[in-house]
Amino acid sequence: MSLPKWLADPGGNPSAPASHPVRGNAATVARKGLSEIAKALSDSKGRGRVTSDDGFYQRVDPRTKVVLTTLFVVASTIVHSWLALALCYALAVFICLVSNLSGERLWRVWLTVPLFTLVLMLPATLNLFNPGAVLIRLSGPVSVGAWTIPNGLSVTLPGALAAARMCLRTACCVTFVLALAFSTPNTRLFKGLRSLGVPGLFVTVLDIMNRYLQAVSQTAQEIHLAKISRTLERSGLRTEHEWVAAGVGSLYRRTLALSQNVQWAMVSRGYTGEVRTHSPMRMDTTDWLLLIVSLLVFGLVVGLG
Amino acid sequence: MHIPDGYLGPQTYLTTYAVSIPLWAVASAVVKRRMPLSRVPLLALSAAFCFVIMMFNVPIPGGTSGHAVGSVLVAILLGPWEAVIAVTLTLVVQAMLFGDGGITCIGANSLTMAVLMPLAGWSVYRFMISKGTPSLRRQMVAGVLAGYVGVNVAALATAVLLGIQPVLCHDAFGRPIYCPYGVSVTVPAMMIGHLALIGIVEATVTGFVLSYLYRTDPNLLGWTSGTTSGPVPPGRWQRLAIGLVVLVLLTPIGLYLPIAFHSGASWGEWGSQELEARVGFVPKGLGRLETTWRAPLPDYSLEGDKPSTLFRRALTYTGAGLLGVLVVGSVTLLLRRQIAGRDPSR
Numbered sequence: 067m068s069l070p071k072w073l074a075d076p077g078g079n080p081s082a083p084a085s086h087p088v089r090g091n092a093a094t095v096a097r098k099g100l101s102e103i104a105k106a107l108s109d110s111k112g113r114g115r116v117t118s119d120d121g122f123y124q125r126v127d128p129r130t131k132v133v134l135t136t137l138f139v140v141a142s143t144i145v146h147s148w149l150a151l152a153l154c155y156a157l158a159v160f161i162c163l164v165s166n167l168s169g170e171r172l173w174r175v176w177l178t179v180p181l182f183t184l185v186l187m188l189p190a191t192l193n194l195f196n197p198g199a200v201l202i203r204l205s206g207p208v209s210v211g212a213w214t215i216p217n218g219l220s221v222t223l224p225g226a227l228a229a230a231r232m233c234l235r236t237a238c239c240v241t242f243v244l245a246l247a248f249s250t251p252n253t254r255l256f257k258g259l260r261s262l263g264v265p266g267l268f269v270t271v272l273d274i275m276n277r278y279l280q281a282v283s284q285t286a287q288e289i290h291l292a293k294i295s296r297t298l299e300r301s302g303l304r305t306e307h308e309w310v311a312a313g314v315g316s317l318y319r320r321t322l323a324l325s326q327n328v329q330w331a332m333v334s335r336g337y338t339g340e341v342r343t344h345s346p347m348r349m350d351t352t353d354w355l356l357l358i359v360s361l362l363v364f365g366l367v368v369g370l371g
Numbered sequence: 372m373h374i375p376d377g378y379l380g381p382q383t384y385l386t387t388y389a390v391s392i393p394l395w396a397v398a399s400a401v402v403k404r405r406m407p408l409s410r411v412p413l414l415a416l417s418a419a420f421c422f423v424i425m426m427f428n429v430p431i432p433g434g435t436s437g438h439a440v441g442s443v444l445v446a447i448l449l450g451p452w453e454a455v456i457a458v459t460l461t462l463v464v465q466a467m468l469f470g471d472g473g474i475t476c477i478g479a480n481s482l483t484m485a486v487l488m489p490l491a492g493w494s495v496y497r498f499m500i501s502k503g504t505p506s507l508r509r510q511m512v513a514g515v516l517a518g519y520v521g522v523n524v525a526a527l528a529t530a531v532l533l534g535i536q537p538v539l540c541h542d543a544f545g546r547p548i549y550c551p552y553g554v555s556v557t558v559p560a561m562m563i564g565h566l567a568l569i570g571i572v573e574a575t576v577t578g579f580v581l582s583y584l585y586r587t588d589p590n591l592l593g594w595t596s597g598t599t600s601g602p603v604p605p606g607r608w609q610r611l612a613i614g615l616v617v618l619v620l621l622t623p624i625g626l627y628l629p630i631a632f633h634s635g636a637s638w639g640e641w642g643s644q645e646l647e648a649r650v651g652f653v654p655k656g657l658g659r660l661e662t663t664w665r666a667p668l669p670d671y672s673l674e675g676d677k678p679s680t681l682f683r684r685a686l687t688y689t690g691a692g693l694l695g696v697l698v699v700g701s702v703t704l705l706l707r708r709q710i711a712g713r714d715p716s717r
Binding site (some may be wrong): 109135136139140142143144146179181182183187189190195196224229231232235236238239240243247252255260265267268270271272273274275276279281283286294307308310311312315316318319321322324325326328329332359 | 375376377378379380381384395399400402403411412413414415416417419420422423424441444448456458461463464467468473474493542544546547549551552556573575576579580582583584587588591684
């Protein structure tokens, strides 16, 4: 079931059909929740589906990709030189480009995380945290009660460099992770994790969770839709809290019922608790070559410091 | 509260992995023992439930709204170790597929949100309803307190992990390489928001959902062996008492070891005389405040600073340990009785 745009919009829409009269803060909160679930549902539909089948990284064995991603995410967090970080970032972007990775969700995460870091790092650019050569003077001496900054507030060069380095570091990590997530179907990714030694219980639970996440999200969406379609006027805070409780409680009961059904279905197919997977994954020459090159580049990046 | 990659240095994230991995192993072993493997779907769908409840917006006074993490609720409904696994897997999916929280920080995020938060919240909840079936009101109060404490413990741990980065990881000029803010910034920055707003959201969701389930289907609150309401089996009290007595009897080791290794008082626990011998003077304020309160058993002994034989000191040390256990135990029991006494169903 897909939501009409006007219903998924948290701000509401004046042109909403009259059959859905929604007023007051209560409905806005429910709408906000509904909008987020709708976004998660569309994400979960897109998740596990690679953005393009025709790309370099899509053809690489998931195990190689997991090792490569781990190596370079770790490298991005341990190196400090600009050259090493720039090399890591260039490699991540290169992988995305040659693999035709794109899409709204990729851009959303790819841009949001470094931007979020930039916002968090803004105070660190000030002389309060990183004194040094002044780049931009923001104010003269500041005095608030007993608290004074005689030199005033200014953006400093060490502060700006520290913030820029953090943003680049975060961007590197996010790009590598997104390249892995957007080029590998989830089932293959989980099989890859299993063959890399991650315990079977974790991988199985992860796999089932991922498979039924959409069903649980859909139930949550129905709960929100039911609320919005029955909201005629503003209700009190306590009523709203009771609705959230009833919604979460009802979701929990339906989740239990669903898990029971899934369990019966699995047992009926012969599941006894032992995880058996048919893994057609095979590392070919390209995978081994990529792994060796990755190790060499990792050594180079770490060597650059 | 999800720490992204790049905010924690390798010293911190490797340590958090080193702490988390054994905890995951324990959780996995406990869950396997408690829950037959054929019920793996329950665990998986609980993780999915955990993921989805983060999308429920909760209105807060003032016209705004926020999300709950839900770890404490899952711990109370499924059991603390089940919550460790379910929330950890949710964090893994969020990090690997949504870029929410870093891969290198899965250990740290799991430690705060999947271990500390559910265990702290669950402990508060268990303490509040430790005997018999609680009333609706007590169930709600227990849930509210558990949610509030759980999320704030997690926030504090996150703030500390971020705040220690400038001390642990800095360049040759002393400039921070990872998170640039010290604990003096991270703790207030995290805690003001969590104590004032996010804690209320978590408390509301946990308390209201528990009271809703209590009213509509109370069996759901006691379906796992770890979370069933009822008195603690007598065997557990005996084991606890024996453990405490053994620990009290071992306390003289604390007297013997400093003598064997020729060490002084613990760092930062010096008296004015020892401090004077170390730095050459006694700070004025310290000298004044030192005499404000005269403890009845100074240094856990009857003699205080006066010379005495090791055997006699060991005896008084053990006695002081026993006294401490009795006082703390009595106060705890009194408090519990007070709380239980107000409950009309008891």
